[in-house]
Amino acid sequence: MQDASTSANSANLEFVAFRVGSQEFCIDIMGVREIRGWTQATPLPHAPQYVRGVINLRGAVLPIVDLAMRFGIGLTEPTARSVIIVVQIHQQVVGLLVDAVSDILTVSQAAMQPTPDIASDLAKTFVKGVYAIDGRMISLVSLDCVLPISAKAAA
Structure with missing residues (x-):
């Protein structure tokens, strides 16, 4: 995935790569915290459209964010391959609904390309940069921006 000279110049980072629609993304x-199969969520009244609802995760209430809806791609229709990636964003534990997890990637920090200037401001809000790996373009998602509440709390 990378050459030895690149890895000598900067630290390697590990990411979980996943699909949302036809696009590939990754997160640190x-x-x-864990990756689990899709579980039907209980809807919450007056929740934002991208919040599918909540599930019971070993006695804790876990909100489920549909990443496709959050990114403006459309509503995810869960399948047998759909998974929930459980992440911690600041102090909040959240489940991210994605179509499938594809890889664990090890890449150098220097290999990240900046988000193109032609991308919309909304795209730049979620995407920190892009990795070109084995002919694939994988966008690095900034978890801090997935939940607007967390972003405001951190400010």
Whole structure:
């Protein structure tokens, strides 16, 4: 995935890569608590459209965020391959509904390309940068921006 000279110049990072629709994204593996199969969520009244509801995770109430809806791609229709990536964003534990987890990636920090200037401001809000790996373009998602409440609390 990378050459030896690149890894000597900067630290390697590990990411969990996943699909949302036809696009590939990744998040820092250090923010991932677990990956579990899709479980039907109980809807919450007056929740934002991208919040599918909540599930019971070993006695804790876990909100489920549909990443496709959050990114403006559309509503995810869960399948047998759909998974929930349980992440911690600041002090909040949240489940991210994605179509499938594809890889664990080890890449150098220097390999990240900036988000293109032609991308919309909304795209730049969620995507920190892009990795070109084995002919694939994988966007690095900023977990801090997935929940607007967390972003305001951190400010």
